Amino acid sequence: MLSPRRVSATTLFGLVTLVSISVVASLSLFAPPDGHERATLMQFFGRMHLLAVHLPIALLVLVPLLELAARSKRFSYVAPASVFVLGVATVGSIVAAALGWVLARSGGYSGRLVTQHMWAAVVAAFLTWLCWTLRVYAETTYGKRAYAVALLATVATVSVAGYRGGQVSQGENHLTEYMPAPMADLLGVSAGVEAPPNSPYGGPGTLYGARIQPIFAQHCVTCHGRSKHKGNLRLDSFEAALHGGKHGVVIKGGDPKSSELLRRITLTPSDGDFMPAERGPLPESQIKLIDQWISTGASGTMPSDVGSSGSTATVSEVTFPDADPAAVARQRVEIAAAVAQFQQRFPNVLDYQSRDSADLVLNAAWMQSKFGDNDLSALSALTDHIVSADLSNTSITDKSAVAITAMKRLRILRLMHTHITDTTLQSFGSLEELEILSLFDTQITSRALPGLARLPKLQHVYVGETKVSAGDRVPEGVAHKLVF
Amino acid sequence: MNGFDLSNPLHSERLFASLQAQTRRHFLRSLRGGLGTIFLGAMAGPLLGQAADESNAYTQPLDLTRDSKHPLSALPPQFAARVKRVIYMHMAGAPSQLELFEYKPQLQRFDGEDCPASLLAGKRFAFITGVPKLMGPQYPFHQVGESGHWISDRLPHLEKHLDDLCFIKSMRTDQFNHAPAQLLVQTGNPRLGYPSLGSWVVYGLGTENQNLPGFIVLISGGNTPDGGKQLWGSGFLPSVYQGVQCRSHGEPVLYLDSPPDVSVSKRRNMLDAIDELNQQNYSTFGNPETVTRIAQYEMSFRMQMDATDAMDIHKEPEAVRTKYGSKIGESSFANNCLVGRRLAERGVRFIQLYHWGWDSHGSNAGDSLNIGFVKRCLEVDQPIAALLSDLKERGMLEDTLIVWGGEFGRTSMRENRSGQVTKFTGRDHNPGAFTIWLAGGGVKPGFTHGETDDLGYEVAKDPVEIRDLHATILYLLGFDHRKLNYPFQGLDQKLTSVKPSHVVAEILV
Numbered sequence A: 001m002l003s004p005r006r007v008s009a010t011t012l013f014g015l016v017t018l019v020s021i022s023v024v025a026s027l028s029l030f031a032p033p034d035g036h037e038r039a040t041l042m043q044f045f046g047r048m049h050l051l052a053v054h055l056p057i058a059l060l061v062l063v064p065l066l067e068l069a070a071r072s073k074r075f076s077y078v079a080p081a082s083v084f085v086l087g088v089a090t091v092g093s094i095v096a097a098a099l100g101w102v103l104a105r106s107g108g109y110s111g112r113l114v115t116q117h118m119w120a121a122v123v124a125a126f127l128t129w130l131c132w133t134l135r136v137y138a139e140t141t142y143g144k145r146a147y148a149v150a151l152l153a154t155v156a157t158v159s160v161a162g163y164r165g166g167q168v169s170q171g172e173n174h175l176t177e178y179m180p181a182p183m184a185d186l187l188g189v190s191a192g193v194e195a196p197p198n199s200p201y202g203g204p205g206t207l208y209g210a211r212i213q214p215i216f217a218q219h220c221v222t223c224h225g226r227s228k229h230k231g232n233l234r235l236d237s238f239e240a241a242l243h244g245g246k247h248g249v250v251i252k253g254g255d256p257k258s259s260e261l262l263r264r265i266t267l268t269p270s271d272g273d274f275m276p277a278e279r280g281p282l283p284e285s286q287i288k289l290i291d292q293w294i295s296t297g298a299s300g301t302m303p304s305d306v307g308s309s310g311s312t313a314t315v316s317e318v319t320f321p322d323a324d325p326a327a328v329a330r331q332r333v334e335i336a337a338a339v340a341q342f343q344q345r346f347p348n349v350l351d352y353q354s355r356d357s358a359d360l361v362l363n364a365a366w367m368q369s370k371f372g373d374n375d376l377s378a379l380s381a382l383t384d385h386i387v388s389a390d391l392s393n394t395s396i397t398d399k400s401a402v403a404i405t406a407m408k409r410l411r412i413l414r415l416m417h418t419h420i421t422d423t424t425l426q427s428f429g430s431l432e433e434l435e436i437l438s439l440f441d442t443q444i445t446s447r448a449l450p451g452l453a454r455l456p457k458l459q460h461v462y463v464g465e466t467k468v469s470a471g472d473r474v475p476e477g478v479a480h481k482l483v484f
Numbered sequence B: 001m002n003g004f005d006l007s008n009p010l011h012s013e014r015l016f017a018s019l020q021a022q023t024r025r026h027f028l029r030s031l032r033g034g035l036g037t038i039f040l041g042a043m044a045g046p047l048l049g050q051a052a053d054e055s056n057a058y059t060q061p062l063d064l065t066r067d068s069k070h071p072l073s074a075l076p077p078q079f080a081a082r083v084k085r086v087i088y089m090h091m092a093g094a095p096s097q098l099e100l101f102e103y104k105p106q107l108q109r110f111d112g113e114d115c116p117a118s119l120l121a122g123k124r125f126a127f128i129t130g131v132p133k134l135m136g137p138q139y140p141f142h143q144v145g146e147s148g149h150w151i152s153d154r155l156p157h158l159e160k161h162l163d164d165l166c167f168i169k170s171m172r173t174d175q176f177n178h179a180p181a182q183l184l185v186q187t188g189n190p191r192l193g194y195p196s197l198g199s200w201v202v203y204g205l206g207t208e209n210q211n212l213p214g215f216i217v218l219i220s221g222g223n224t225p226d227g228g229k230q231l232w233g234s235g236f237l238p239s240v241y242q243g244v245q246c247r248s249h250g251e252p253v254l255y256l257d258s259p260p261d262v263s264v265s266k267r268r269n270m271l272d273a274i275d276e277l278n279q280q281n282y283s284t285f286g287n288p289e290t291v292t293r294i295a296q297y298e299m300s301f302r303m304q305m306d307a308t309d310a311m312d313i314h315k316e317p318e319a320v321r322t323k324y325g326s327k328i329g330e331s332s333f334a335n336n337c338l339v340g341r342r343l344a345e346r347g348v349r350f351i352q353l354y355h356w357g358w359d360s361h362g363s364n365a366g367d368s369l370n371i372g373f374v375k376r377c378l379e380v381d382q383p384i385a386a387l388l389s390d391l392k393e394r395g396m397l398e399d400t401l402i403v404w405g406g407e408f409g410r411t412s413m414r415e416n417r418s419g420q421v422t423k424f425t426g427r428d429h430n431p432g433a434f435t436i437w438l439a440g441g442g443v444k445p446g447f448t449h450g451e452t453d454d455l456g457y458e459v460a461k462d463p464v465e466i467r468d469l470h471a472t473i474l475y476l477l478g479f480d481h482r483k484l485n486y487p488f489q490g491l492d493q494k495l496t497s498v499k500p501s502h503v504v505a506e507i508l509v
Helices: A009-030 A040-052 A054-071 A081-106 A112-137 A141-170 A181-187 A207-219 A238-243 A260-265 A284-295 A325-332 A336-345 A365-370 A373-377 A380-385 A398-405 A422-430 A446-452 B009-020 B024-033 B035-047 B105-109 B178-187 B197-205 B228-232 B264-285 B288-311 B318-324 B333-345 B372-393 B466-476
Strands: A350-352 A360-363 A386-390 A412-414 A436-438 A460-462 B085-092 B141-144 B149-152 B165-172 B215-220 B350-356 B400-405 B409-414 B427-430 B434-440 B447-449 B459-461 B485-488 B491-494
Touching (some): A009 A081, A081 A112, A112 A141, A260 A284, A336 A380, A373 A398, A380 A386, A398 A422, A422 A446, B085 B178, B085 B197, B085 B372, B197 B466, B215 B333, B288 B333, B318 B333, B318 B372, B333 B350, B372 B400, B400 B466
Parallel strands (some): A360 A386, A386 A412, A412 A436, B085 B350, B085 B400, B165 B447, B215 B350
Antiparallel strands (some): B165 B434
């Protein structure tokens, strides 16, 4: 019997590692980092990348040293070690690359730097594998030469990957930022942060350019800049700062309370959302300056010498009111039963003004003659809460005057096509909140108008097709409010 | 189980039928509890590219559930709003803003000159070929009123109300043909299958007068608009929220009245029996279309009384009918405006008027700027002015929102279909810029938002997308457009769709 051909452990190792590298490469190709944050579990594992990456780097730097040392007589005994070291380095680089992918994919990374770092690392992992393969199987001189070339290429690629990695975590200019000036000049690099390109906003003469941009440059642009922009937010130019990131705008002109940027820099440093992340909080004076800048409209053109208490910001955004359902329920609790009862009897006539209010709106117009004085009197428990009442076309008469005037908080009152007369209007003096009154097609005359003259908030009185005519003498206070 | 007696063939048949109503989706949904799916759900989703966060996300959508017997019952808006009803006048075909509201003296200077290549580069035109010639405004413009708005001489009646109108001159769209553009304007999406603006509004607010549909559509001009009846359809919303197209003379809806020997009580009994059967069906299967069916039967019964009265313009005095220019027995925009006002008075939530025939290409007399356009302006000018004045004198302009507009604009160039120059002048479609106006509650009267360039071809300042207009309309009605949504196809769909939209705050009072 022939024994089954065994695959040697070495070959198996080589195949398994190659397959793993291809998996990591595919993940990098098809699911690259795109600036979105994902599951915290993923982020937890991703952070291990920083732990895991240093070992293969160290080992790969060690291998050339081992090879060189092996040529000498004194250290020739280290020659066999390089296979083992390369093997560990291969496994280590695969693990590091995989964890790196997990980190990039889940941590909200995006941009050129991260992508280059990722691919350099994948290539480096592959080259490490190649080095191991060549070292194990290369017998000829040609093979050994190929091994030397591959080793050099691996070290070079790892250096590139490492440099990019440093830029990702420390900022694009992490090596030049604190470089001594003479050295920077010698090498021809500019130390510090680059200035933004030509733009009508944020120039040196503006408040933003002179005071706010330097704050961002000092504390924020490392992670929210041109090549690394966590959360897809960039703060390295005016346009970028106002554009916001993947959660939307972070600066709302004129509304510092809803500006996420301001919120985050005013949190306690232990808070998860605190900014700047992994650094100390901004000085109080800088926070205050940003607050002031936002409240005056977050302008990119306001000159830097304008006092903060001068111009009013034009609000170019609406804020949607945010209601607390519990608070609304509390406000409604005392009238809820009465409202429900009335709604049972007359559906679609009485309702709350909005979901976040306990004020009531009455609209019986569509019921026409089926709604009358008796029905209005059923509202006696709720009159204090009614802010708008439309009784047009109904069969109410002057008998409802009392019910109507009991609605002290009424702002809008429509009585078109009803049978009310001047008598009803005479009692309107107590409707202090009344803003709009429609009396179209009723029998009222100009004798009723003096009763309205003293209503402080009255804006319009619609008196078309009534007995009021344009030529009538009417009191000053109401003349300009009449609409015919 | 569940009261089913399996030995009874009818019961078992019913049981199997109800089991068939359980779909694969129900089954998969019930798997959510398993431990494996918990892990997979946490890891696989993110691994496969699903982000844990979303822009345009909201916290809690509004609860718009209603009693299934009254799907159109009125609900309060999300926050206090001035506007309670909308009258939307859509000029199908796209009216030429350059002959109505956009005064472009520079275009006049270049009249007859070849269009510069930079304006043609990268654009797709419906009919323009080669190098067309620029064409100045075909009618003289003048300034009017306190607001100093420019207007052509085509709308003499509307001029008197110019100080009440709020113009948006920087509207923009990305559709250059009628049907998709109309669908975009009316449903927020250029493809079929989405609910219209009116449907969303009655879904969110219901209607007060249950004897009339909450969303009524009236058509004039001779043709249905290119986008078809889906322009007022309910899309994936339950079809009880669709627009009801009524005829503006005669019976508002055909066959609304009972046959002669069926009395009201007989009809009522019949409806009660049908109602009960449908209710049973609904409690078993829960199909929202059943609710629609019940509601429509009920609605048609109630409409017998109220709709004919609402649509009957005989009841208006002669003077009013003359003011609108409406004639009894005709099907015209003027009649529709008058009926629209009557419907507004009777508590209808969303009234839509379509007027067809504004597609002034200049290929024949009917759709030319020098002939057909003149007729169209005559048809709409007086009725719109009369409607505005009627609503104003009743004080209803305070809580009504009027919107007027088309689906895109017209080009600054003269259309040269197949290279010919005919005696009919016309312009091709221009999605780059067009004008709409709003009037009524919550919008600044006598105001203009946005600007186009000197030739009126592209937006120069403050572009407003259609979804921004929708967000603004919903805001005026008291809704955050992101919270008014309906789950469909795994997404909480909303009128403003998935792209970010903003409310045009500049036009708000």
